[in-house]
Amino acid sequence: MQIKYPAKLLAQVEEAVKDRPLTGFVAGAGPKHPTVMLIGEAPGRSETDSRVPFSGTSGKELMKLIEGVGLSRETVHITSVVRKRPYSIKVVTDKKTGEKVEKRPNRTPTKREVLAFGPLFDWELATVAPKVLVPLGNSSLQRLLGPGAKIGELHGQVLHRPVLVTKPDGTGYQIGTRDYYIVPMYHPAAFLYARRLEPTVQADWQEFGKWLKKMAFLPCEKGV
Numbered sequence: 001m002q003i004k005y006p007a008k009l010l011a012q013v014e015e016a017v018k019d020r021p022l023t024g025f026v027a028g029a030g031p032k033h034p035t036v037m038l039i040g041e042a043p044g045r046s047e048t049d050s051r052v053p054f055s056g057t058s059g060k061e062l063m064k065l066i067e068g069v070g071l072s073r074e075t076v077h078i079t080s081v082v083r084k085r086p087y088s089i090k091v092v093t094d095k096k097t098g099e100k101v102e103k104r105p106n107r108t109p110t111k112r113e114v115l116a117f118g119p120l121f122d123w124e125l126a127t128v129a130p131k132v133l134v135p136l137g138n139s140s141l142q143r144l145l146g147p148g149a150k151i152g153e154l155h156g157q158v159l160h161r162p163v164l165v166t167k168p169d170g171t172g173y174q175i176g177t178r179d180y181y182i183v184p185m186y187h188p189a190a191f192l193y194a195r196r197l198e199p200t201v202q203a204d205w206q207e208f209g210k211w212l213k214k215m216a217f218l219p220c221e222k223g224v
Contacts, residue, residue: 002027002051003079003128009120013083016116016170021087023104024048028079028124035217036071037130038062040080040187041139042109048085053078061188062136065201069209070218077128081143082109082117114143118166118173125163131217133163133180134208137187144182146173154184156204158211183208 005027026043029052038054046056054062063073087104094101121143125133135141138151144163159182164173185204191197212218 001031002029003077003124005120006123009123013117013120017084017113020113020116021089021104022082022084022113023087024085025083026051026053026080026085027083028077028128029053030073030077030079030128031075032077032127033129034075034077035130035212036066036075036132036134037077037079037125037128038066039133039135039140039144040078041137042080042082042106043085044106045085053080058188058192061192065188065205069205069212071212077130079121079124079128081114081121081140083120086110086113109139114139115166115170115172118143118170122165131181132212133182135182135184137190141184149184151184151186155186155200156183156207158183183211 024043024047026047030037040054043053044056044058046059047053053059066072066076086107086109088107090103090105091100092103093099133144135144135151138149141149141151141154145159145161146164160179161182162176162179163182165176166172167174185208186197186201188201191201209218
């Protein structure tokens with residue numbers, strides 16, 4: 001189930017990013033009040049085509065990981081800190097025709113873009129109200145905990161603390177009032193590009209699954 005965002009917030013975000021190289025819009029999807037919310041950085045081309053979060057190559061790897069610990073796409077909420085696809089513009093030469101061709105590959109969202117989507121993300125988090133946040137990669141991790149948080153240092157750890165929320169004037173972030181369990185994980189794309197990370201990623205998720213069982217969270221997921 002895709003989430004429906006308030007029209008006022010959508011209009012606010014659209015105004016804030018109207019001059020940015022962003023395209024499409026992919027809403028977060030999943031049940032309200034789940035145990036787990038998976039948080040990516042932004043949709044890619046596959047997601048903007050299908051309107052389904054994590055539906056591309058990385059998404060297929062992510063589904064294998066969550067299914068390996070007793071979760072599924074139907075029992076988790078999936079979103080990202082930026083809801084439109086960030087792209088860069090590159091002009092390359094077509095090898096067959098020799099003509100110049102414009103390409104628009106995916107890129108990492110900027111801090112300004114993440115902040116522009118801040119109120120929308122805050123609303124979604126408060127509305128969905130998960131117990132456990134799983135930021136996938138540095139963009140989502142730093143949106144939650146600040147620029148000092150590094151996925152290479154915190155991956156697989158279970159943290160319990162409040163997360164950052166957007167200041168009312170939109171100029172930055174402040175510490176929120178609600179505590180969440182936060183379990184940072186490498187983005188699945190990380191080990192697709194660096195296979196040496198795969199054993200670490202697999203081990204992190206297996207430990208996460210054991211923790212979910214210890215906390216008696218998995219039975220709740222199956223009953224959603």
